[in-house]
Amino acid sequence: MVIPVYNQADLIGRAVDAVRRGSVEPREIIIVNDGSTDGLHEAVQPLLAEGGVPVRLIDIPHGGPGRARDAGWRAASGEVVAFTDADAEPDPDWIHWGLSGFTADAIGGVEGKVVSNGTPTVFTHQVHNQFGGHFMTANMFYRRAVIEQVGGFKSRYREDSDLAFSVLEAGYEIPFVGAAQVAHPPRQERWNFYFKKANRKRFEALLFRNHPTIAPQYLPRFQPTEMLILAGELLVILGLWLGVWSLAAGLLLLALGLPKRIAAWLDGRTYGARDYLMVWVLTLGLVPVEAYYHWAGVLNPPR
Numbered sequence: 277m278v279i280p281v282y283n284q285a286d287l288i289g290r291a292v293d294a295v296r297r298g299s300v301e302p303r304e305i306i307i308v309n310d311g312s313t314d315g316l317h318e319a320v321q322p323l324l325a326e327g328g329v330p331v332r333l334i335d336i337p338h339g340g341p342g343r344a345r346d347a348g349w350r351a352a353s354g355e356v357v358a359f360t361d362a363d364a365e366p367d368p369d370w371i372h373w374g375l376s377g378f379t380a381d382a383i384g385g386v387e388g389k390v391v392s393n394g395t396p397t398v399f400t401h402q403v404h405n406q407f408g409g410h411f412m413t414a415n416m417f418y419r420r421a422v423i424e425q426v427g428g429f430k431s432r433y434r435e436d437s438d439l440a441f442s443v444l445e446a447g448y449e450i451p452f453v454g455a456a457q458v459a460h461p462p463r464q465e466r467w468n469f470y471f472k473k474a475n476r477k478r479f480e481a482l483l484f485r486n487h488p489t490i491a492p493q494y495l496p497r498f499q500p501t502e503m504l505i506l507a508g509e510l511l512v513i514l515g516l517w518l519g520v521w522s523l524a525a526g527l528l529l530l531a532l533g534l535p536k537r538i539a540a541w542l543d544g545r546t547y548g549a550r551d552y553l554m555v556w557v558l559t560l561g562l563v564p565v566e567a568y569y570h571w572a573g574v575l576n577p578p579r
Contacts, residue, residue, distance in 0.1 A: 277302040277358035277371075278348030280341050282310040284362040285319035291362050292323050292331060300371040302358060305331045308348045311338025342435030345413060346428045349420065357420050359413040365393070365459040366415075373456035374417040384422040384448025385440065388415035388456030396544060398551040400462035401469065408452025409494055411440035415458040422448055430486075432578075434479040437494070441487040467558060474565045478573030485577055504533025505563045534559060 277295065281288050292305055307323075309316050323331045336347050349357045358374060360366055370388065377386035390405040390412050405412050413436040426442035429435040440450055483491045511526030534556065541555055 280308045280344030281362040283314045285316040287363045294365045303354045308344040309335045310344040340432030342429040342432045361414045367457045377453040384443040385418040385450040389454045393459040394461040396462035402462040433476045441490040477569040481573030481577045
């Protein structure tokens with residue numbers, strides 16, 4: 277199995293311990309150090325020395341999770357490669373249920389459930405995959421031969437969808453096995469985390485360019501909510517010159533678009549009145565930034 281790590285020295289031990297306590301042990305645990313600068317080597321040394329499932333550490337220059345996972349599977353020796361994250365906690369029967377999904381040669385991969393097991397706040401990073409179709413590499417299993425057949429992880433970011441779409445295009449199936457569960461605790465971030473992450477929107481264009489048939493089945497090409505917000509903001513600004521009608525139309529569009537976006541952000545999170553106000557204000561700035569990177573990727577897709 278493969279665990280990419282970037283500046284998560286305080287978390288990697290918990291993930292490895294969870295795997296080692298499982299009812300089915302992997303052949304090996306490959307930790308890929310994606311250019312960490314937080315003392316990861318010191319944190320991993322005790323794991324390398326412990327008995328039981330062997331742990332290997334691979335160092336690569338920082339290049340994003342896609343490149344780290346690609347280095348990991350290429351170093352793996354098993355017929356099936358399991359992927360999770362350094363800040364995830366697999367259930368004891370995770371590997372058992374993940375392997376149970378490979379019931380036929382036509383199955384190239386298995387997708388497991390990702391749940392959030394903490395109390396998220398407004399500025400916590402959290403992921404969850406309750407019903408499948410997201411292909412999060414926090415909880416994925418692939419036949420090694422299939423990964424090799426499709427060329428591995430070819431994208432630095434959105435690498436999970438890129439690999440899954442390649443596997444599906446090759447004619448394989450990826451069933452969802454909900455019993456193969458991984459918990460992904462919320463991670464506290466600062467308010468600017470979402471703006472830093474916005475540039476990854478460029479990589480969505482790669483998915484549509486490289487997988488024109490499969491990508492539209494799983495990803496929306498356009499977000500109506502974002503379009504309403506962008507148009508509303510533009511009309512409000514133009515209202516300074518065009519008058520009240522432009523201002524009124526802009527506010528109406530914002531009233532239609534903002535609530536759904538706000539609801540998606542606050543879903544399952546604990547927040548107060550001040551947090552609620554901050555989310556509204558930040559959303560007005562974040563949507564244009566994301567749109568910029570999205571269309572920058574469409575016009576000039578990253579390589």
